[in-house]
Amino acid sequence: MTAVADHVALDETALAELQAAFRGQVVGRDDPSYDEHRKIWNGSFDRYPALIARCAGVSDVIAAVKFGRRTGLPVAVRGGGHSFPGYSVADGALLIDLSPMKGTRVDPEARTARVQAGVLLGELDKETQAFGLAVPSGIVTHTGVAGLTLGGGIGWIQRKFGLSVDQLDSIDLVTADGEFVKASADENADLFWGLCGGGGNFGIVTEFEFNCVELGPTVLAGPVFWPMEQSPDVLRFYRDWVADAPDELMTIVVHRKAPPLPFVPEELHGKPVVMVICCYAGPVEEGEKVVRPLKEFGSPVADVCVPKPFLTHQAMLDPSFVPQRWYYFKSCDVDELTDDVIDITVERSLQISSPLTSFPIWQMGGAISQRRDDETAFNGRTAGHTFNIGCCTETSEGFDEEREWVRNFWSALEPYHTSVYVNFLGDEGADRVRDAYGAEKYDRLKALKQKYDPDNFFRINQNIPPG
Numbered sequence: 001m002t003a004v005a006d007h008v009a010l011d012e013t014a015l016a017e018l019q020a021a022f023r024g025q026v027v028g029r030d031d032p033s034y035d036e037h038r039k040i041w042n043g044s045f046d047r048y049p050a051l052i053a054r055c056a057g058v059s060d061v062i063a064a065v066k067f068g069r070r071t072g073l074p075v076a077v078r079g080g081g082h083s084f085p086g087y088s089v090a091d092g093a094l095l096i097d098l099s100p101m102k103g104t105r106v107d108p109e110a111r112t113a114r115v116q117a118g119v120l121l122g123e124l125d126k127e128t129q130a131f132g133l134a135v136p137s138g139i140v141t142h143t144g145v146a147g148l149t150l151g152g153g154i155g156w157i158q159r160k161f162g163l164s165v166d167q168l169d170s171i172d173l174v175t176a177d178g179e180f181v182k183a184s185a186d187e188n189a190d191l192f193w194g195l196c197g198g199g200g201n202f203g204i205v206t207e208f209e210f211n212c213v214e215l216g217p218t219v220l221a222g223p224v225f226w227p228m229e230q231s232p233d234v235l236r237f238y239r240d241w242v243a244d245a246p247d248e249l250m251t252i253v254v255h256r257k258a259p260p261l262p263f264v265p266e267e268l269h270g271k272p273v274v275m276v277i278c279c280y281a282g283p284v285e286e287g288e289k290v291v292r293p294l295k296e297f298g299s300p301v302a303d304v305c306v307p308k309p310f311l312t313h314q315a316m317l318d319p320s321f322v323p324q325r326w327y328y329f330k331s332c333d334v335d336e337l338t339d340d341v342i343d344i345t346v347e348r349s350l351q352i353s354s355p356l357t358s359f360p361i362w363q364m365g366g367a368i369s370q371r372r373d374d375e376t377a378f379n380g381r382t383a384g385h386t387f388n389i390g391c392c393t394e395t396s397e398g399f400d401e402e403r404e405w406v407r408n409f410w411s412a413l414e415p416y417h418t419s420v421y422v423n424f425l426g427d428e429g430a431d432r433v434r435d436a437y438g439a440e441k442y443d444r445l446k447a448l449k450q451k452y453d454p455d456n457f458f459r460i461n462q463n464i465p466p467g
């Protein structure tokens with residue numbers, strides 16, 4: 001036996017066989033790169049896996065799964081490493097790290113993209129935008145395509161083109177038995193349904209195939225700012241304005257202390273602001289007409305909603321989500337921005353203490369709501385707005401207070417909660433996972449788990465126990 005982590009002894013024969021079969025890198029506790037590879041995006045998690053299997057391809061994933069089976073180690077799976085509750089790594093676990101798997105192939109004629117499990121959103125966008133194409137994904141470029149897609153995938157073009165899973169065509173997957181299977185609407189359709197929202201419960205996806213949509217490369221996009229004291233009026237105006245907005249328009253409202261970024265006027269730096277960030281997934285001239293009433297409401301202190309490359313817009317929020325800072329989130333959907341919801345939002349936002357805390361309120365609806373709710377495992381197609389209440393501090397200093405602010409804010413909104421997006425859940429227990437899917441879908445997912453992973457081999461995730 002080899003002592004690899006403090007309290008985990010590994011079977012030497014199994015380890016030697018894994019190393020012999022592996023194309024990628026097997027990283028143990030003594031490896032100089034161990035610290036680099038165990039780190040994940042959220043700096044508040046400091047975890048020590050027993051072994052890190054950095055997979056180069058499908059054969060490595062199969063070998064790693066078989067090693068996990070043989071040794072009985074708990075298994076964590078990492079794509080982009082952005083799990084809110086830090087499930088991308090676990091103490092004493094075998095970490096199956098897919099981040100080296102970067103293959104991406106766009107077929108501009110068929111308008112499809114094949115994407116391996118380690119690809120990040122910004123990497124995929126660069127490949128697709130080279131052809132004026134896009135796959136709907138999220139709003140921060142260093143998030144993983146894998147984890148995001150398996151939970152649903154919401155982002156800047158969702159109201160026009162739907163969720164990431166709404167453009168998903170097929171999936172390659174390694175099961176808990178180390179078998180390679182494919183899933184699509186025509187092949188293993190039950191599994192495909194579950195993978196469109198059911199997370200990492202059913203196996204390890206090695207590759208996704210998406211349909212691409214036409215977009216840009218120039219879009220009208222960016223934020224319009226007002227001082228936060230004006231937020232009660234801004235949000236009331238916003239509520240009425242977006243009620244009739246075309247699906248091309250996607251907006252996210254952010255409350256925060258204005259960051260010292262070049263596009264923010266210097267006199268605003270550090271001052272509480274509300275911003276409505278737009279992205280128009282259609283012709284720029286048309287977008288200008290749609291966005292004009294917002295730009296003319298009250299007296300915005302800054303307006304940087306302008307034509308720009310979609311790639312630039314996609315990276316706009318990256319400076320707000322720098323890796324290794326400390327983060328905490330709690331999320332809920334609400335039907336409407338009622339006067340009460342607005343008043344709670346503004347009251348709590350004015351209490352933000354950390355200059356790094358910023359939280360998005362997502363406008364939902366559009367194409368997402370136009371598909372039948374039971375078409376995918378993703379729940380919440382009828383949500384009006386998604387609150388992703390989050391906080392951020394540079395280090396542990398001040399983190400507990402800021403986290404308390406998140407919890408209190410979320411509790412204050414409790415009377416208005418409807419659904420919750422599974423990818424925005426923390427480590428909140430089995431009932432919340434059930435809430436995220438709703439009773440009917442949850443039972444269907446449990447049956448699927450029983451079929452594909454009856455031993456709950458993949459359990460370090462938003463877990464759906466077999467049953």
Ligand SMILES: Cc1cc2nc3c(=O)[nH]c(=O)nc-3n(C[C@H](O)[C@H](O)[C@H](O)COP(=O)(O)OP(=O)(O)OC[C@H]3O[C@@H](n4cnc5c(N)ncnc54)[C@H](O)[C@@H]3O)c2cc1C
Pocket residue numbers: 041077078079080081082083084087088098117137138139140142143144145146147148149150151152153154155199200201203204205206321423424460461462
């Ligand atoms: C800064 C930031 C911005 C975000 N923005 C958005 C957004 O705009 N839209 C949105 O929808 N979500 C967003 N999210 C939430 C995001 O979708 C989830 O955190 C998602 O799980 C991240 O995926 P990942 O691959 O980066 O993370 P990981 O931590 O690597 O993966 C998360 C979980 O997914 C599973 N998983 C990952 N890869 C695989 C695989 N190949 N096969 C099987 N299971 C796998 C595992 O269970 C793993 O624990 C954001 C998160 C962060 C931190």
